[in-house]
Amino acid sequence: MLSRKFTTTACAAALAALSCGAQAQISGGSVKIGVLTDLSGTYSDLAGSGAVLATKMAIDDFIANEKPNFKIEMVSADHQNKADIASNKAREWIEREGVDTVTELVTTSTALAVMKVAKEKDRIVIMNGPASTPITNEQCNDVSVHYTYDTYAVANGTAKAVTTGGGKTWFFLTADYAFGQALEKDATAVVVANGGKVLGSVRHPFPGSDFSSFLLKAQASGAQVIGLANAGADTTNAIKQAAEFGITPKQSLAGLLMFITDIHALGLKSTQGMYLTEGFYWDRNDETRAWSKRFFEKQKKMPTMVQAGQYSSIYHYLKAVKATGTDDTTKVMAMMKKTPINDFFAKNGQIREDGRMVHDMYLMQVKKPADSKYPWDYYTIKAVIPAAEAFQPLSLSRCPLIKK
């Protein structure tokens, strides 16, 4: 009895000593995470307050499970999808408030702006919402992680499935800005590589609301598949109006970037049968269901892949901080890249040299209304796209960090 008590005390003392040592390595005495996201605009449902909640859940769970000997704080702000607001806020957080990691960053332009600030100040950026591939190609740097998905991964999954499934001729409806064009380009490559043909495309202003003119052009092209290279409200409005004009089901639609919140907003009647690629589905297995139900209790919505990825990436980051005992960017980054990710979100996920986290993606088909048995029962998983195929291979990388 006595010896056991002694052991416990000794351990506690040793732990205390260790923790003192470790604490000295944490700047400002705490690890501070800044969630910079769209809290009010087009992307606030797919990221937004749900991403802030996911971050908070990750921190709380980490403290409960891993009992770290350092303090963890979180701040959050709305970047309004504007690059200048995002970079100013990030700078302010890093310089005045000692933020160690800036995260989420939906909308590519805000992500690219913050990556520059973070590189200059030597802090970590973990991105979940933004989609464009330049983040890990031309614009890549060694302080950034692009975690959940990118345009290559979603376009690759959906376009390949639809083309090999018989949709050989395509027409693109493309949002006229960097993201839409990147998506169209990535999808075109996949369509052509799988023996399909692109008959044409039309670029619509962003954001748009009436797509009937553009849809009529797509209809006149006679293409079997209309590829929607846009996102958010643009995609949902286009789908709704395609049904109205009798374009579907004669021609089919392929949403190249869609989230479960879009399906929820449109309803199954107008989306049934559509293919889409996501990095996460809440109803995939017991693990995903358990986490998602906890999320649902607080948010009253099931998580998107961005929100689930947000949780996973922050937990992974905190583990790396604990393992290295420091919040030093280079050391934590090296640990994050070295350690595989195994949780409800990803199995054997790996952060590559270019900052791209590669993991399995899922090709989903939207269920018919009759097949949906309970709320948010929206997808059938048609195929698991293995990590190695899902993302752009390093051999095609345009990132200067990759030595060829």
Place this chain on the structure above:
Amino acid sequence: MEIFGIPTALLGSQLLVGLINGSFYAILSLGLAIIFGLLNIINFCHGAQYMMGAFVAWIALTRFGVNYWVSLIAAPLIVGILGVVIERLMLRRLYKLDHLYGLLLTFGLALIFEGIFRDQFGISGESYEVPELLSGGVNLGFMFLPIYRGWVIVASLTVCFGTWYMIERTKLGAYLRAGTENSQMVQALGINVPLLITFTYGYGVALAAFAGVLAAPIFQVNPLMGSNLIIVVFAVVVIGGMGSIMGSIITGLALGLIEGLTKVFYPEASSVVVFVIMVIVLLVRPAGLFGKS
């Protein structure tokens, strides 16, 4: 057959689609024109009131099972009454001041309304089904016209010209017009001018809400649906001439057509074409095409 390399069928369908969008512009700019003409208020929350019309219809349908046809009357009434409250409590205090104050107040209100709906319903919006009677479509030979879109043109033109008739050809309209020209004189003749003005604002707002209900089955009902549209509608009002009733209706329809044509020939410019025309009109006729300088 082709015109400038564009098949006539495609051209015809684009013109028709342009006319449908023009109907929305017409009905929204008409509301703005009435409010500006009679109250001298630049109603920046017009877009938010349009959005509220759509949301009231959606809430009525999903929570209370109230169908589309009832909403078409009830939603404008409810939002119109809210407009009356705003006029009585807030706008009334600003009539003597510069236009800018009214603009700032209504802009602030728009942000508040949009914020409340965003908080309650999120940003992805909600789906409103096309009423059964108007679902389906007809093949016109050159295009497939959804019956609902045809109904939008009919409904909005009826309301637009009805409003024009009421203001320009009836006694009530005459009081309204006289009240804005010289309110003291009209008041001295025993007419309750403040009540007329309250009614006018309520009616203008109700027009916006009516357009919102018309739009609900076409567009995703979402808290920001009005803010995207309102800037274009303001340009329409400026082109037509601030306060001109007929001007706003005709300009709305015409710009819808022009926008439709732009989408055929150079889609990238379709979001700017209205503003290019606005600049030209302001340079050549600063009071607008139908305005009195």
